Amino acid sequence: MNATCLEGGVIVRPVTARIGAEIDGVDLTRPLAEPTLRGLRDALLRHQVIFFRDQPITHHDHLRLGRAFGTLAIHSGVPGLPDHPEIVAIQADENSRYVAGENWHSDLSCNAEPPMGSILAMKVVPDYGGDTCFASMYAAYDALSEPMRHFLDGLTAIHDGEHVYRPIVGPNGQTFPCSEHPVVRTHPETGRRCLFVNPSYTTRIPQLSKLESDAVLAMLYRHCMAADFQVRFRWRPDSIAFWDNRCTQHQAIWDYFPQVRSGFRVTIAGDRPS
Numbered sequence: 001m002n003a004t005c006l007e008g009g010v011i012v013r014p015v016t017a018r019i020g021a022e023i024d025g026v027d028l029t030r031p032l033a034e035p036t037l038r039g040l041r042d043a044l045l046r047h048q049v050i051f052f053r054d055q056p057i058t059h060h061d062h063l064r065l066g067r068a069f070g071t072l073a074i075h076s077g078v079p080g081l082p083d084h085p086e087i088v089a090i091q092a093d094e095n096s097r098y099v100a101g102e103n104w105h106s107d108l109s110c111n112a113e114p115p116m117g118s119i120l121a122m123k124v125v126p127d128y129g130g131d132t133c134f135a136s137m138y139a140a141y142d143a144l145s146e147p148m149r150h151f152l153d154g155l156t157a158i159h160d161g162e163h164v165y166r167p168i169v170g171p172n173g174q175t176f177p178c179s180e181h182p183v184v185r186t187h188p189e190t191g192r193r194c195l196f197v198n199p200s201y202t203t204r205i206p207q208l209s210k211l212e213s214d215a216v217l218a219m220l221y222r223h224c225m226a227a228d229f230q231v232r233f234r235w236r237p238d239s240i241a242f243w244d245n246r247c248t249q250h251q252a253i254w255d256y257f258p259q260v261r262s263g264f265r266v267t268i269a270g271d272r273p274s
Contacts, residue, residue: 003024005025006039006042006043007035007036007038007039007042008026008032008033008034008035008036008037008038008039008040009025009026009035009036009039010023010025010026010036010039010040010042010043011023011024011025012043012046012047012050014047015051015231016230016231018136018138018139018228018229018231019047019048019049019134019135019136019139019229019230019231019248020047020048020049020050020051020134020231020233021043021046021047021049021050021051022050022051022052022053023040023043023050023051023052026040026052027055028052028055028057028061028065028240029055029056029057029058029061031064032065032068037068037069040242041069044117044242044244045189045190045244048134048136048138048243048244048247048248049134049231049233049241049242049243049244049248049250050241050242050243051233051239051240051241051242052239052240052241052242053236053238053239054236054238054239055121055238055239055240056238057121057238057240059081059083059084059087059264062087062119062121062264062266063084063086063087063266065119065266066086066119066266066267066268069116069117069268070116070117070268070269070270071268071269072086072266072267072268072269073086073108073115073267073268073269073270074086075088075108075267076108076110076111076161076176076177077108077161077164077165077176078165081264086266086267087264087265087266088264088265088266088267089262089263089264090120090122090261090262090263090264090265091260091261091262092254092256092257092260092261092262093258093259093260093261093262094257094258094259094260096257098167098254099252099254099261100252101132101250101251101252102251102252102254103199103200103251104135104198104199104200104221104224104225104249104250104251105198105199105200105201105249105250105251106137106196106198106201106245106246106248106249106250107245107267108161108177108201108245108267109159109179109181109196109198109200109201109202110159110160110161110164110176110177110178110179110201111161111177111179112177112179112272113269113270113271113272114181114245114246114270114273115245115267115268115269115270116244116245116246116268116269116270116271117242117243117244117245117246117267117268117270118242118243118245118265118266118267118268119240119241119242119265119266119267119268120132120240120241120242120263120264120265121238121239121240121263121264121265122235122236122237122238122239122240122261122262122263123237123238123262123263123264124237124260124261124262124263125235125236125237125239125261126256126259126260126261127256127259128256128259129253129254129255129256129259130235130252130253130254130255130256130259130261131232131233131234131235131253132232132233132235132241132250132251132252132253133230133231133232133233133250133251133253134230134231134232134233134241134243134248134249134250135224135225135226135229135230135248135249135250136194136229136230136247136248137194137195137196137224137229137247137248137249138187138192138193138194138247139228139229140194140195140223140224140226140229141184141193141194141195143223143226143229144223149184152183152184152195153184155182155183155184155205155207155208156180156181156182156183156205156206156207157180157181157182157183157196157197157202157203157204157205157206157217158178158179158180158202158203158204158205158206159178159179159180159181159201159202159203160176160177160178160201160203161176161177161178161201162175162176162178163203164176164200164201180206181196181272181273182196182273182274183195183196183197183205183220184196185246185273185274186274187246187247188246188271188274190247192247194246194247195220195224196246196273197217197220197221197224198221198224198249199217199221202217204217205217224249235261245267245270246270246273
């Protein structure tokens with residue numbers, strides 16, 4: 001696909017027709033001018049996840065970039081860095097029993113106000129493997145039949161963090177968010193409709209019986225994983241992915257054990273889905 005140039009000199013190269021674009025013409029180690037920030041926001045809203053290469057950002061750069069798009073959120077499940085609580089370390093190595101994001105999910109959908117977006121900067125990558133897949137929930141909703149879209153409108157789903165984070169932190173007395181959100185949400189900036197359930201956090205649809213809820217959710221999870229809704233990003237050192245958490249899901253592929261994969265992530269606060 002041909003590259004386009006947006007405001008602020010932001011060069012956008014779409015990766016697939018439905019989701020994902022690589023960005024050039026931007027140096028994230030420096031403060032960004034307002035026109036460049038507007039160009040990046042435009043690219044994010046159009047493509048749902050944007051990718052950067054060769055960006056050796058520091059923690060200070062990372063925080064500045066995230067704050068340019070909104071208030072940074074403190075992770076409700078795992079602690080951040082001691083000196084930078086807004087930054088969460090993403091680490092897997094020969095001692096790992098699991099990896100962050102191994103199952104399809106939308107970040108912290110258990111929160112009452114799930115994040116608007118996340119920015120992940122990868123510093124150490126394995127020699128092979130370790131890709132991240134992203135899926136467009138716009139495309140997933142649009143591909144449903146009209147009767148199914150009509151059926152899902154008005155339903156809600158429970159998103160629970162307990163079963164996600166308890167195995168990580170253990171029985172320490174901490175409680176985790178549990179929230180109820182629409183099965184189909186409207187993006188607050190684009191106005192587009194998208195699916196908002198995921199197999200990591202979503203546990204049930206309260207308007208349905210357990211049998212019905214399990215069946216509908218299983219169908220939606222399988223539907224959302226369709227390859228033609230996806231883009232797959234191959235990391236290199238100092239690559240960055242910035243995704244719109246409101247209209248995407250993602251999955252980190254753990255196919256590189258026992259190699260090291262290490263980076264840092266910030267999340268940008270969002271609003272209550274509607």
